[in-house]
Amino acid sequence: MTTRLNPYLNFAGEAKQAMEFYQEVLGGTLTLNTYGEAGGEAPPGYADKIMHGMLETPSGFTLMGADSPPGMEQTPGNGFAVSLSGDDAGELRGYWDGLAAGSSVSVPLEKQMWGDVFGMCTDRYGVTWMVNISEEG
Numbered sequence: 001m002t003t004r005l006n007p008y009l010n011f012a013g014e015a016k017q018a019m020e021f022y023q024e025v026l027g028g029t030l031t032l033n034t035y036g037e038a039g040g041e042a043p044p045g046y047a048d049k050i051m052h053g054m055l056e057t058p059s060g061f062t063l064m065g066a067d068s069p070p071g072m073e074q075t076p077g078n079g080f081a082v083s084l085s086g087d088d089a090g091e092l093r094g095y096w097d098g099l100a101a102g103s104s105v106s107v108p109l110e111k112q113m114w115g116d117v118f119g120m121c122t123d124r125y126g127v128t129w130m131v132n133i134s135e136e137g
Contacts, residue, residue, distance in 0.1 A: 003086035008130055009065040010072075010079035015050035019065050028057035035069075039113050043070045052114075081120070081128035089117070089133045096131045099123055 011018055016032060023030040031054050036047030049067040056062050064083055068074040084095055096109050100121045109119030109131060117133040 003084060003088055003091055004062060006062040006064060006083055006085075008081040008083040009063070010068045010074060010081070011050075011065060012074040012079075013049060013067055015053055015065050015067040019050070019053040019055060019063075022063055022065075023055055026055065026057045026059070026061060026063070028055050028061070030055045035067075046070070081130050083130040083132065085130075085132040085134065087134045092131050092133045096121075099129045099131070103129075 009015075009018070019030055019032060032050055033052045034047060035042035035049050035051045038051050042049075046067070046069065051066055053065045054062065055064075068079070084092060086092060093109070096119055100109070100119070103121040103123045105119065105121045107118065107120040109117060112118045115135050118131065120128065120130045122128045
């Protein structure tokens, strides 16, 4: 897998409906994972909410989205992040190091419950970045 840059949209409880709509419009394969499926205890009322959704289209587009967890402010218009993902750990760690410098790190770049290495930060310009390093097959 090569490194790719794709949008990651956040929703206030309607991620499933939104991602299904984007699938209808763009085509492709949609994968949805709920907070309840993620392991551990889901936040109250979030067992059926989407923790991570990914739409991969025949045109090569990738669109990701999720329902914002409790405590994360959701204001229409600011529900996005830029996601860098792939399996080239050196390349992605280099991007992370640059983006995280002088940023506000909300999730340190480390192994996560789904098996990948993931981190999230908001850079000095207010842009939220997510870096996900996939485990090689």
